Each structure stands twice: as C-alpha cells, then as structure tokens.
Amino acid sequence: MGTGLIGTSVALAVSGRGVTVFLSDRDPAAARTAAALGAGLARAPGEPVDLAVIAVPPSQVGAVLTDAQERGVARAYTDVASVKAGPERAALRRAPDPARYIGGHPLAGRERSGPLAARAELFRDRNWVLTPSRLTSDEAFERALELVALCGAHPVVMHSRDHDAAVAVTSHVPHLMASLMAARLGEGPAGLARVAGQGLRDATRIAAGDSRLWGDILQANAPAVAGVLKDLHADLSRLVPALDALARGGAAERDLGMRTLVDLLERGISGLAGIPAAGHGRTADAASPERHGVLVRVAERPGELARLIAAVTDLGGSAEDAAAGLSGGGPGLTVRFAAPAGTAGRLVTALAADGWDAVREDDGGRPAREGREGRKDTRIPTA
Amino acid sequence: MGTGLIGTSVALAVSGRGVTVFLSDRDPAAARTAAALGAGLARAPGEPVDLAVIAVPPSQVGAVLTDAQERGVARAYTDVASVKAGPERAALRRAPDPARYIGGHPLAGRERSGPLAARAELFRDRNWVLTPSRLTSDEAFERALELVALCGAHPVVMHSRDHDAAVAVTSHVPHLMASLMAARLGEGPAGLARVAGQGLRDATRIAAGDSRLWGDILQANAPAVAGVLKDLHADLSRLVPALDALARGGAAERDLGMRTLVDLLERGISGLAGIPAAGHGRTADAASPERHGVLVRVAERPGELARLIAAVTDLGGSAEDAAAGLSGGGPGLTVRFAAPAGTAGRLVTALAADGWDAVREDDGGRPAREGREGRKDTRIPTA
Known part of the structure; x- marks a missing residue:
C-alpha cells in the first residue's frame, strides 16, 4: 500500500522471489507504473493477503492501517516509515486489531523518489528494524521476519522509542x-x-x-x-x-582554541569507529575482531613497493591499512599489512612463493589492530 | 617537498608522464617509501629544478618556501595547501623571491594519509585552484599550469582571499x-x-x-x-x-514550525543544484544547458516498463530523470526521459527501430529541464 520508492522496491524484491503482490496507491498512475515495472498486480486482492506492507509517510501510517484493518485486507500488517513511536501509538489507540501490526523500518533509501527509482536490491544486506509493540502477535512478527528475509535484509528488533x-x-x-x-x-x-x-x-x-x-x-x-x-x-x-x-586571540587563547578544536576532531574520529562499514550490519571492529600483521621486506627500487601492493591485492589481501617503515638502520623498507587472523598465514605463504621476503608478525605485546591513520614516521621492527 | 598523500600523488602523476622527480620529506622513511612506490628519486637534485611542489600543512608553507628559496632549489615554487591567504602573506613578507611563488590547491583528497595512500589518478578531472599574488611572475604561473595539466586536472584561477x-x-x-x-x-x-x-x-x-x-x-x-x-x-x-x-506547540505554532522546516529543506535542495556533479568542474546546469524530452508509450504488461528502461540505458540514455504518467484516460503509460538536446533525436530513432512507440516531446512552452524529484502524480500529455 503505497508504491513510492520503498513500497515499489519491496514489491520488486518479493515478486522476484515468487510472492504474489497486489499494488495500491492513492495515485493510480503510481500503482500502474509499479505494475508495469514487474512489481505486482495493480488491483485489490480478492481475499485477505498474508501481509500488508504500508509504505506511506509516517503521519499517514495510522490512518492507512486503521482503514485497511477495517476492510480486513490482510492477516498481518507492517509499515516501513522511518519513525516508529507515532505509528505504534496510532495502532494501539485507533486500529481495530493492533495485535496484527508490527512496525518496521528498512535502513535503505535513495535521494530519488517514486516507483521509477525503485530497486529490487535496495534492501540487500541492510538492517531492517522491527518494533513489536506490547500487543504484537507472534504471527505478525513472523510474517514481518519473512518479509525481511525475502528482501535479503537483516532483522534488528528494537523498542520504537529507542529506534x-x-x-x-x-x-x-x-x-x-x-x-x-x-x-x-x-x-x-x-x-x-x-x-x-x-x-x-x-x-x-x-x-x-x-x-x-x-x-x-x-x-x-x-x-x-x-x-x-x-x-x-x-x-x-x-x-x-x-x-x-x-x-x-593572543597566544594563550589560541592554544586553548586549538585544544578545543583538536579534541572535537578526535572525538569525531572515535565516533566514526562505532558505525558499521558499508554493507555490514556490524561495526568494523565487530566484523574483524582479530587481525594479524604480515611484514614484507622490500628493496628500495623504484616501483618495487607498487609491485608488492599489487601482489597483495591479487592474493586477496588489502593494502588499505598498510604502513611502511625503515628496516632497521640499513637499506630496504618493511611494509606491514593487516590481514584477518584466518588468512594472514596463507598470505605469507603465497607471497613467499612469489619470491617476497614475507613473515607473520610476532603478535606478542603488539596491538592486534592499529589506528586508521597512515603512520609515516613509524619505525617497524624487522621480524 | 613533503611526501604525504598529496605530495606523493603529484609525484606519481608527473613521474608517470616522464618528468624527473626528486622527493624529500622531514621523515626520510616517507620519502623512501614514495620512491619505492615509483614516485621519483629520494635524493636532492644536483641543480635547481623547474618547479618545487611544497606539499606540507598550511602553517608550514611559509617556512619551507623561505628555506627552499634561500637554498635556491627551484626556478619556480608552488604549494598544495587547502588555505591560500596565509601562505601568500608569508611568501610576500618572508620569502627571498616571492615572484617565483604561486599558491595552489588541488580539490582532491582521501581520508587516509601518508605516501601509501597516494594515487597517480587522484587529481584527474578535478579542479586545481591557482592563486597568483600581485608579484607572481608569468614563468611561475606557466610552470604551475603545466603541473596541473600533467596531473590531468582543470586549472581555476582565484584570488587567495576568495578561495x-x-x-x-x-x-x-x-x-x-x-x-x-x-x-x-x-x-x-x-x-x-x-x-x-x-x-x-x-x-x-x-x-x-x-x-x-x-x-x-x-x-x-x-x-x-x-x-x-x-x-x-x-x-x-x-x-x-x-x-x-x-x-x-499548538496548531498555529506547529504550522509555523513546519513552514520554517520545509523552507529550510527546500533551500537545501536549491543549494545542491549549484554544486557540480562528480567528475565535473561545472554544475549540472552548466554541463547540460539543454535537455529535450523523449516520450515513450508503454503497454501495461508486467515488466514492460523495466524492459523499456533497460533499452534506454543500453542505447546510452539515462533513466535517472524518467517520469511515468497515464496516457490520457485509457490504458497504457507514457514515460518521459530527459536526454541531452543533441542525442534526443537519435534515442527516438533507435527506440523506434526496436519497436517502441517513441516520439520527441514538443518543446513549445515546456521547460527544458524539470525538477529532480520523481513526479508520481504528474499527468503527461500524449505527444
């Protein structure tokens, strides 16, 4: 119900999985456009459906839900609005059967709106918050979980107020x-x-x-x-x-201003560490709890380091966290790559087979994960 | 001078074009890392070079420039700091030969820092601001323009204060x-x-x-x-x-609050229209001064509209601005695509050859470019 960007994307996703979808919108052109995209049938179902997905702005969820339940269009109801307490309050106060409703919010969107902007893949690997109320039935909960799974998203259960x-x-x-x-x-x-x-x-x-x-x-x-x-x-x-x-300001005021400024910049960097990397429902730390260092010695020939980075990338490693330092006092550089604990050993073996002087870093006393900044003045001990 | 992210990226870009580059950094490991990447030679030049690129934080440009000019390392000097008035002031006040200096700022960067984050392509198609002072010589200006061209960037000349x-x-x-x-x-x-x-x-x-x-x-x-x-x-x-x-608030206050809010949101949307799209030194409006409409009638069969969008994309058109509406009162939808004036005719011909009912929109009295929003309730007149 509602064939804008989100509603049509949901319909495309589940239609693609073989589910029969009935499309409606207060603007018939929008529903017929969604149907012509292959999102479903632009007509009312003959009998109650398993789940009605209400894809309208937050302020309209309560009225659309109430009307739909009065007409008995579905056995369970959810919505996709990005605010959850208001729709829940409306469901509990006004809807004929609040037990059949569960709030939902897929964490996905685009700057374009309308059915033509819809994508079946919009929700893949995104989190989808479900906010059961104190009255939500197990059946409604399970239907919503099925919807989330059909869209390829990850369900996250939260209280509507916390959301x-x-x-x-x-x-x-x-x-x-x-x-x-x-x-x-x-x-x-x-x-x-x-x-x-x-x-x-x-x-x-x-x-x-x-x-x-x-x-x-x-x-x-x-x-x-x-x-x-x-x-x-x-x-x-x-x-x-x-x-x-x-x-x-004078010197003392400038010092204080600089401290305030750098403190903010550093709190910002810390704050970013807490949000998940793209495509993951988990933070970077949670996704890679253990990383091991791989140390490779490189001769100081022009392009030799570029050749090493290409080799590491070819072998499935990443140079994103790489840091280079001097190899003790003599010539040559030592480059440190961070690799997931499970693959560091394989990376060393493959690099050695290619002729590189690669070893696993001794992890005794060394932090498993270093900061995000390039450390151009880091001296890396030879292994 | 300075082989962090920007300095090393400049060196990689111009080395790749056959220019001899000498690398220095107050941290020898950084300069040697850049050299091992293939960015140049980690040693001092034997005689003055054509251009010294000072790639250090803004507060250090003045001191590094003064020291370099005292040693006579180059015939011209530029920098890459993202602030320009301070370095210019320092050059005019303290540097031995301010005529040989021109400020510069390539509009490119990454969140990672240090030489290992460098990319030869970092500046490709980006703007590169040059801020000649009242003393800057033609020779220094021309050397800097050559540098910008070698990096594949677009030169933009501005006053340092305006920058x-x-x-x-x-x-x-x-x-x-x-x-x-x-x-x-x-x-x-x-x-x-x-x-x-x-x-x-x-x-x-x-x-x-x-x-x-x-x-x-x-x-x-x-x-x-x-x-x-x-x-x-x-x-x-x-x-x-x-x-x-x-x-x-009460109803009247809420109305006023909503007007303030929507006014801000709309001023934000207007503000975005003034900044260039990715990879362009020009705004979207400037880059596509004229766009013509292409209208295609689509039968209301499931997937027919998706098939049309795929056809338009295959033919080099874009569905990003597409809007669908009803075809008069009967069945069928009309989809409008916006295409650059020069290609709209070809798109119509190619679509017609594929069996689509496509025509160029009559442009009399119709704006050449519409808003960015999907217009799901728009009725599009049949052509």
Whole structure:
C-alpha cells in the first residue's frame, strides 16, 4: 500500500522471489507504473493477503492501517516509515486489531523518489528494524521476519522509542545539518562551485531528499530531533569562540582554541569507529575482531613497493591499512599489512612463493589492530 | 617537498608522464617509501629544478618556501595547501623571491594519509585552484599550469582571499559539522550503530581525516571559518524553536514550525543544484544547458516498463530523470526521459527501430529541464 520508492522496491524484491503482490496507491498512475515495472498486480486482492506492507509517510501510517484493518485486507500488517513511536501509538489507540501490526523500518533509501527509482536490491544486506509493540502477535512478527528475509535484509528488533532516539542522531539531524550546509551554498561567496569537491557532495547528498516526505518524517520525530539539535547547538556555541580565538586571540587563547578544536576532531574520529562499514550490519571492529600483521621486506627500487601492493591485492589481501617503515638502520623498507587472523598465514605463504621476503608478525605485546591513520614516521621492527 | 598523500600523488602523476622527480620529506622513511612506490628519486637534485611542489600543512608553507628559496632549489615554487591567504602573506613578507611563488590547491583528497595512500589518478578531472599574488611572475604561473595539466586536472584561477572564503563554506565548515555529528555518535543512545545507514556514512566520512592536519588547516583559515560557523549557529538558533514547536506547540505554532522546516529543506535542495556533479568542474546546469524530452508509450504488461528502461540505458540514455504518467484516460503509460538536446533525436530513432512507440516531446512552452524529484502524480500529455 503505497508504491513510492520503498513500497515499489519491496514489491520488486518479493515478486522476484515468487510472492504474489497486489499494488495500491492513492495515485493510480503510481500503482500502474509499479505494475508495469514487474512489481505486482495493480488491483485489490480478492481475499485477505498474508501481509500488508504500508509504505506511506509516517503521519499517514495510522490512518492507512486503521482503514485497511477495517476492510480486513490482510492477516498481518507492517509499515516501513522511518519513525516508529507515532505509528505504534496510532495502532494501539485507533486500529481495530493492533495485535496484527508490527512496525518496521528498512535502513535503505535513495535521494530519488517514486516507483521509477525503485530497486529490487535496495534492501540487500541492510538492517531492517522491527518494533513489536506490547500487543504484537507472534504471527505478525513472523510474517514481518519473512518479509525481511525475502528482501535479503537483516532483522534488528528494537523498542520504537529507542529506534526513534537512535535515528534522530544517525539520520534526522544529519539530514537537517546537510540541508543547513547546502542552503549556505546557495548564499555563499562567488566561485564557490569551483572549489566544491567530493567531500562536500557526500556531506550534503542526503539534503536532496523529497522535502515534503522529510518534513513529515522530522515532524513525526520532532521531540527526539529537537533534543539532539539542542545538543548540537550547544556544541556549536562552544566551537564558535574557539575559532574566534584562533582567528583573533593572543597566544594563550589560541592554544586553548586549538585544544578545543583538536579534541572535537578526535572525538569525531572515535565516533566514526562505532558505525558499521558499508554493507555490514556490524561495526568494523565487530566484523574483524582479530587481525594479524604480515611484514614484507622490500628493496628500495623504484616501483618495487607498487609491485608488492599489487601482489597483495591479487592474493586477496588489502593494502588499505598498510604502513611502511625503515628496516632497521640499513637499506630496504618493511611494509606491514593487516590481514584477518584466518588468512594472514596463507598470505605469507603465497607471497613467499612469489619470491617476497614475507613473515607473520610476532603478535606478542603488539596491538592486534592499529589506528586508521597512515603512520609515516613509524619505525617497524624487522621480524 | 613533503611526501604525504598529496605530495606523493603529484609525484606519481608527473613521474608517470616522464618528468624527473626528486622527493624529500622531514621523515626520510616517507620519502623512501614514495620512491619505492615509483614516485621519483629520494635524493636532492644536483641543480635547481623547474618547479618545487611544497606539499606540507598550511602553517608550514611559509617556512619551507623561505628555506627552499634561500637554498635556491627551484626556478619556480608552488604549494598544495587547502588555505591560500596565509601562505601568500608569508611568501610576500618572508620569502627571498616571492615572484617565483604561486599558491595552489588541488580539490582532491582521501581520508587516509601518508605516501601509501597516494594515487597517480587522484587529481584527474578535478579542479586545481591557482592563486597568483600581485608579484607572481608569468614563468611561475606557466610552470604551475603545466603541473596541473600533467596531473590531468582543470586549472581555476582565484584570488587567495576568495578561495579561502569559498573553501570555508564548501570544505572546512562541512568538516567541522561532520566531526560534531560523528562525535555525537560516540555519545548517542544504545542501538545507534544498528540504525546507521549509507546516508550517515557519507555525511560523516570527511570527519575521518587526520586531526593534526585538519587542526592546522582550520587554524589557518580561522577567520573565514568562524564567520560561516556563526551564520550556521544563527540558522540553528532559528531551527531549534521550529522543531520545539512541532514537538510541543499548538496548531498555529506547529504550522509555523513546519513552514520554517520545509523552507529550510527546500533551500537545501536549491543549494545542491549549484554544486557540480562528480567528475565535473561545472554544475549540472552548466554541463547540460539543454535537455529535450523523449516520450515513450508503454503497454501495461508486467515488466514492460523495466524492459523499456533497460533499452534506454543500453542505447546510452539515462533513466535517472524518467517520469511515468497515464496516457490520457485509457490504458497504457507514457514515460518521459530527459536526454541531452543533441542525442534526443537519435534515442527516438533507435527506440523506434526496436519497436517502441517513441516520439520527441514538443518543446513549445515546456521547460527544458524539470525538477529532480520523481513526479508520481504528474499527468503527461500524449505527444
């Protein structure tokens, strides 16, 4: 019910798995477009379906659910709105049969909207939050879990309030900040477009989302969003004087400003370590609990190091964490690669077979995982 | 001079074009690592070189330039720091021969640092700002233009102050905002990592950059950064009450809050239209000044629309701007694709040859370029 980006993507995903899907939208052109894409049939089902997926903006979930349950269109109901407490409250207060409803939120989206932007693969390997209420039946829960599995997503069960507090930090406030920065671009100094790089595009990309849908989402989660926004406003109130001190202050004030600034930058780097890498429902740390070092000695011939990096990559290793240092006092460099504990030994064997002087790093007393920064002044002990 | 990410990438790029490069770094291991990558020779040149590229943090450009000119290492000098007024001031005040210096800033980077993160292709199709001072000689200017061309970048000439004002908006303040948001992730509610999606990763990615280098950059541009930060602080001071009103206000306050919110979201969308798409030094509007509509009628058979989109893509067209609507009152859908004016005719011919009912849209009175949003409720007139 609702064949925009998310609804049509769900329909394409489950149709592709052999499920019969009936499509509806308050705009018949949208439902017929989804049907012509192969997402399902643009007509009402003759009898109650197993699961109705309500894919409408957060403020409309309660009304659509109530109406659908009054008509008895399905045995279970879920939704895909990115705010969960409001729809749950509406279900408990107004819907004829709240036990048959479970909230849902797939963590996937695009800046484009509408059925033509839909992708069957949109949810693959993404998390999909389910927020059972105190009344949600086991059957509704199981139907929703089946839907998540059919879409190739990973189910995550949360309380609706915890979900809303978390997405305020991870999605809603970042969207507002991206909008604030993007709005400044329209009012900025001349020549601004000529110094816009990839970093800016990435930092502001989410601001391109549909303004009416996002207005609805932000309104639906306004209490949590307002709280995070106030925290950010307070952070900014401390940061502005620090930059002012760096711009105009005396030596002591500049020192203090610099400490405030570097402290923020480092807290930012730490904060990033807690969010999962792309395509994983887990953080980088959780995904790779143990990494071993592989040390390779390289002669200082031009291109020799590039040849080694190509060899490591060819063998399935990664040079992303590589660091190079001097081999003791003499000529030659030692390069350290970090490899998952299970593959470090194989990497050493394969490199040695290719003629490289490779050994596994002795892990006694050495941290299994180092920082993310290149350490160009690191001296790596020879193995 | 300086073989970190940017210095080594420049060296790899020009070495690859047959230029002889001499590498130096205050850390000999970094210079030797760059040499072993094939970026050049880790030794001092025997005689003055054509161009010295100073690739050190902004605060050190003045000292490194002065020292290099005192030793007479090159006939011309440039740098790659992302702040330009400070280095220029230092060159004019302290360097023995400011006429031989021109400031430079390639708009490229990575979150990793150090020579092992370097890429010869880092600057390809990126803008590279050059900021000649009132004293810069034609020869220094021409040498820098050659460097930019050898790296495959596009030269952009700006005044150093205009550059710094622009990057404060496009790079430095977005970095600080990403750091503020990322820092909040470390202090957020439980379950936060499970609701982190691609949007958050993109919005905060830049915060991963080297904190010492970024502290230096932000300090060097502190006056401009402080100014933009104050504007953003004022914007946020207006936004917080709007969210508060949406969370707790009466109907009239909620209406006002919603208007403030949607106004911001829309100004953000407009602001994004002004920055160039990836890989272009021009904005999307400038890159595609004229687009024509191609209308295709599609039968409402499941998958027929997906087949059309695949055909358009195969023929080199793009479905990114596609919109579908009803074909008058009867069955069938009409899909509109936007194509560059020069290729719309060919697309129609090729589609017709494949059996599609395709025509060029009559462009009388119709805007050549529509909004970026899917328009699922648009009725498209049959051609």
